[in-house]
Amino acid sequence: MSSRAAEHRRDAGLARVGRTSRWITVGAVALIGVVSAAVAHSLPGRSTTSSSSSGTPATNSTTIPSSNPFGSAPGLQAPSQAPSNTVPASPPARVLSGGS
Amino acid sequence: MTPLAPVSFSALGTTAVLCTHPEEAVDAALAVLHDELERIDRACSRFREDSEVIRLNHSGGRWMVVSDALLEAVHVAVVAARQTGGAVDPTVGTSMRLLGYDRDFTEVAANGPPLRCRVEPVPGWRQVRIDWSGRRIQVPAGVEIDLGATAKALAADRAARRAAEASGGGVLVGLGGDLAMAGAAPEGGWVVRVTDDHRGPLDAPGQTVTVSSGGLATSSVVTRAWRRGERTLHHIVDPLTGWPVRGCWRTVSVAAGNCVDANTAATAAVVKGETAVEWLESLGLPARLVDARGGVHTVGAWPAEPR
Numbered sequence: 001m002s003s004r005a006a007e008h009r010r011d012a013g014l015a016r017v018g019r020t021s022r023w024i025t026v027g028a029v030a031l032i033g034v035v036s037a038a039v040a041h042s043l044p045g046r047s048t049t050s051s052s053s054s055g056t057p058a059t060n061s062t063t064i065p066s067s068n069p070f071g072s073a074p075g076l077q078a079p080s081q082a083p084s085n086t087v088p089a090s091p092p093a094r095v096l097s098g099g100s
Numbered sequence: 101m102t103p104l105a106p107v108s109f110s111a112l113g114t115t116a117v118l119c120t121h122p123e124e125a126v127d128a129a130l131a132v133l134h135d136e137l138e139r140i141d142r143a144c145s146r147f148r149e150d151s152e153v154i155r156l157n158h159s160g161g162r163w164m165v166v167s168d169a170l171l172e173a174v175h176v177a178v179v180a181a182r183q184t185g186g187a188v189d190p191t192v193g194t195s196m197r198l199l200g201y202d203r204d205f206t207e208v209a210a211n212g213p214p215l216r217c218r219v220e221p222v223p224g225w226r227q228v229r230i231d232w233s234g235r236r237i238q239v240p241a242g243v244e245i246d247l248g249a250t251a252k253a254l255a256a257d258r259a260a261r262r263a264a265e266a267s268g269g270g271v272l273v274g275l276g277g278d279l280a281m282a283g284a285a286p287e288g289g290w291v292v293r294v295t296d297d298h299r300g301p302l303d304a305p306g307q308t309v310t311v312s313s314g315g316l317a318t319s320s321v322v323t324r325a326w327r328r329g330e331r332t333l334h335h336i337v338d339p340l341t342g343w344p345v346r347g348c349w350r351t352v353s354v355a356a357g358n359c360v361d362a363n364t365a366a367t368a369a370v371v372k373g374e375t376a377v378e379w380l381e382s383l384g385l386p387a388r389l390v391d392a393r394g395g396v397h398t399v400g401a402w403p404a405e406p407r
Contacts, residue, residue, distance in 0.1 A: 076183055076365050077357030078384040082401030083309035083316065086291060093291045093308045094106050098298035099320025099351055100114045100252075100276025 106274075111137045112252055113147065113204045114276035115298060118263075121286040125267030132266050133273060136259035143169035144251040146193065147204045153245055157193060161241035163231065174228065174237055176360055177250045181225035184368035189339040191223045193244025199333050199344065205324050214329025219342040248335070253317060253363035256280035260359075274298070278317040280359035285312040292316060294353045294388060297323050307388065307396075307405050315359030319366040320351035336370050347373035351390040354380065355402070361385075 107118045107126060118133055120126045143166075145151040152170045166174075177190035198217045201208055228245070229238040239245055252275040260273040264283030272290050273280045277298025281290060288310055295306030297320065321344070324335040338345045352369040356362035365385050369376035377399055380387045386402035398404055 076361040076383050079314040079355045079357055081312055082386040083311045083355050085403045085406055086308050090291050093293035093302055096293050096298045097279050097316050097318045098277040098295045099318055099323035100298050
């Protein structure tokens with residue numbers, strides 16, 4: 001066996017090892033991503049905040065935060081019927097809505 | 101059609117009004133209204149030494165176990181803040197006090213020397229924490245809560261709903277011009293004059309409309325106003341500055357599904373200024389806005405004034 005042929009086999013082997021290593025790395029990264037997403041969906045996390053100077057633990061407390069404080073904060077509710085102008089038969093106003 | 105005579109009396113530093121249909125339902129409804137007024141006053145008054153909110157404001161940042169009344173009132177205030185992007189914020193208490201509104205308004209001097217204090221943007225509603233399981237509230241040391249914007253409306257909603265149930269009739273409750281209706285309204289609806297000041301005469305400049313249910317509230321910068329030096333101050337504070345709003349609207353009236361939402365939207369519209377029209381339209385809330393020159397602008401399904 002010539003030394004040239006041995007070099008050729010060595011280079012080919014090193015190339016196979018390199019390709020295999022790259023595919024293992026790509027596969028591992030993909031697997032980590034898939035597993036992380038699955039865990040995040042099945043075991044959702046929970047935000048906490050530090051307690052104040054009182055030192056009272058924040059456990060079991062609900063912070064009034066910028067996001068979703070009460071499950072779902074409803075929007076301002078429109079009236080079922082808008083105000084309407086009075087008709088000639090209407091009695092005079094007995095109640096005022098004004099600033100206070 | 102016989103006009104329904106309202107019962108009115110002083111409460112919560114303003115005027116309480118009760119109308120019932122039929123009128124015979126008034127006794128049962130009145131008992132409920134008095135009960136709700138005492139409940140909200142004991143929990144939320146800034147001017148009553150034994151009120152819970154005074155103790156909360158002096159709690160030094162510690163968690164405080166509170167009554168259901170205060171828990172609900174703070175919850176409603178915080179939700180209002182969130183719904184309005186912070187335009188209606190319960191942490192305006194310090195600003196109110198520094199501006200001179202630190203006692204029942206009847207005792208606030210109409211005129212006084214210029215303010216010698218530093219007014220700052222309010223701390224913000226996100227500072228308020230509620231522990232539902234423990235029925236506790238925490239407000240950071242130095243932050244003062246003022247529930248005036250929403251607590252009266254909440255009391256009106258609760259009183260109207262309970263009074264309608266107790267009396268079996270239709271009920272309209274007004275607290276400082278913010279109206280809540282429940283039960284069956286009289287034929288044609290409740291007739292209401294919308295104007296700048298709820299203490300004005302029944303023929304004051306404004307518009308007369310009929311409403312049947314939900315809430316109708318008006319916020320105005322011309323009421324609860326006082327002067328310090330050359331500056332006119334009033335009770336609607338812009339959370340971004342800590343100072344009374346200096347916007348384009350004099351008075352805003354809004355109809356909504358309940359009085360809290362109507363009050364929240366009306367007050368927020370005053371604070372939001374020029375962007376209020378688009379904001380109200382996006383929410384589908386009928387509204388009447390009066391600008392500083394007296395020009396009237398209507399939004400959504402609010403009826404145009406008859407010529």
